[in-house]
Amino acid sequence: MAPRVSLEAFLGYVAGEMAWEQPLSEATELDDDLCVDSVARYELLCVVEDLGVVLDEARLGEWQTVGDLYRAYAAAPSSPSGRG
Amino acid sequence: MDSTDVGGGGPAAHSPSLEGSRVYLRPVTEADYGFLFALSTDEATGYRWRFRGETPSPEGFTHAIWHNTIAQFIVCSNASDEPVGHVVGFNANMRHRHAHVAMVVRPDRAGRSWALEGAALFIDYLFANWDFRKLYAEVVDFNLAQFASITDLPAFAVEGRLTEHEYYGERYWDVVVVALRREGWQEFMAETRARRAARRERAGRLLAAAEG
Numbered sequence: 661m662a663p664r665v666s667l668e669a670f671l672g673y674v675a676g677e678m679a680w681e682q683p684l685s686e687a688t689e690l691d692d693d694l695c696v697d698s699v700a701r702y703e704l705l706c707v708v709e710d711l712g713v714v715l716d717e718a719r720l721g722e723w724q725t726v727g728d729l730y731r732a733y734a735a736a737p738s739s740p741s742g743r744g
Numbered sequence: 745m746d747s748t749d750v751g752g753g754g755p756a757a758h759s760p761s762l763e764g765s766r767v768y769l770r771p772v773t774e775a776d777y778g779f780l781f782a783l784s785t786d787e788a789t790g791y792r793w794r795f796r797g798e799t800p801s802p803e804g805f806t807h808a809i810w811h812n813t814i815a816q817f818i819v820c821s822n823a824s825d826e827p828v829g830h831v832v833g834f835n836a837n838m839r840h841r842h843a844h845v846a847m848v849v850r851p852d853r854a855g856r857s858w859a860l861e862g863a864a865l866f867i868d869y870l871f872a873n874w875d876f877r878k879l880y881a882e883v884v885d886f887n888l889a890q891f892a893s894i895t896d897l898p899a900f901a902v903e904g905r906l907t908e909h910e911y912y913g914e915r916y917w918d919v920v921v922v923a924l925r926r927e928g929w930q931e932f933m934a935e936t937r938a939r940r941a942a943r944r945e946r947a948g949r950l951l952a953a954a955e956g
Binding site: 662663664665666669673676677697698699701702705706707710711712717 | 766859889940943950951
């Protein structure tokens with residue numbers, strides 16, 4: 661199983677890769693605070709999966725906050741290649 | 745060497761892959777007509793796709809789905825092989841080198857990345873196999889917000905707005921014509937690949953630190 665990064669490292673990585681300037685917290689809302697549309701949501705999915713996991717896309721709509729996304733990442737199975 | 749000799753030694757010509765990380769494209773066969781008919785008449789998609797709410801006869805439907813079409817594929821899930829959508833290139837103008845593209849996704853699979861990946865595979869395919877300068881997509885105004893982060897990219901340009909052009913849900917809606925230029929698309933894809941490679945390196949470093 662690929663290691664999981666800490667919440668703090670996750671927040672920094674996601675913010676950097678998505679070029680979000682505002683500081684992220686677990687409570688940051690994807691739609692309301694970050695205006696994530698369907699295209700950005702796909703990019704976000706790829707960003708997280710590059711940490712070596714496979715996310716369940718069927719639950720994409722359930723992830724309302726960055727914290728939801730982190731919990732999904734932490735619980736996700738590793739990708740077959742182990743990383744990204 | 746004969747000009748028809750296609751033996752080895754020369755530069756390799758190839759079509760781009762029709763397989764992505766989540767979906768792949770395969771040609772439409774007769775066995776897909778039921779799926780395509782269902783998409784075209786579904787309550788959630790039928791009114792804004794192809795027949796715009798009409799319910800064509802089976803014979804008329806078969807004819808219509810091939811009419812004026814240059815290429816079309818069924819979008820299938822890699823995980824389950826089930827069909828999840830349909831991409832079409834049509835109204836190709838070889839003199840002026842442009843065509844139209846359209847895509848629909850099963851309503852019970854909407855909102856997932858399949859649509860974007862399927863569309864990207866199809867656009868690559870069209871630009872690789874025909875010398876189109878531009879591909880056009882028509883988007884009804886109420887759908888445009890979903891693609892805001894795409895239409896902001898330099899590769900895409902809103903080239904027209906047909907005001908109060910189509911009638912849905914008891915009112916008229918604008919239709920926005922979005923153009924995608926070959927050079928812009930290729931640049932965008934090259935940047936995307938480079939960004940992804942760099943990101944994977946950064947992710948790898950982060951994971952190595954977490955491991956250590």
